[in-house]
Amino acid sequence: MSAGQNPSAPPAKDPRRRTVYGVEYVTADSLTSLEDWLDANCQGKWSLGLEGMDEKRVKKTVKILFAIEDDKRGFIAEFARR
Numbered sequence: 001m002s003a004g005q006n007p008s009a010p011p012a013k014d015p016r017r018r019t020v021y022g023v024e025y026v027t028a029d030s031l032t033s034l035e036d037w038l039d040a041n042c043q044g045k046w047s048l049g050l051e052g053m054d055e056k057r058v059k060k061t062v063k064i065l066f067a068i069e070d071d072k073r074g075f076i077a078e079f080a081r082r
Contacts, residue, residue, distance in 0.1 A: 021072040022065045024051065025079060028058050037078070044068035 027034070031048065038046050044067035051061040066072040 018067060019069075020065050020067065021069045022063060023072055023075065024061060024063050025075075026059055026061050027079075028060070031060070031062065034062065034064075038064070038075070041074055041078070042066065042068070042071040044071055046071060 025034075031050070035048060038048065046067065047065045049063045049065075051063050053060050064072075064075065066075070
């Protein structure tokens, strides 16, 4: 798993009671390009995990978890049309 964080984002009040917003995304793009976008565009913490691959190992299913709902909305706005 990879994780990114904007250093200016406020810390969670209680890390055991964090709300997490998740999305599954299927892509043929590199995970590095997704991580770069997340680093550049998310205000809070995020994590990305590989959930599976197709038989030809071209398309990947990833689960992305966001600490901030607006970060999830921004990701969907950017990538849902692809």
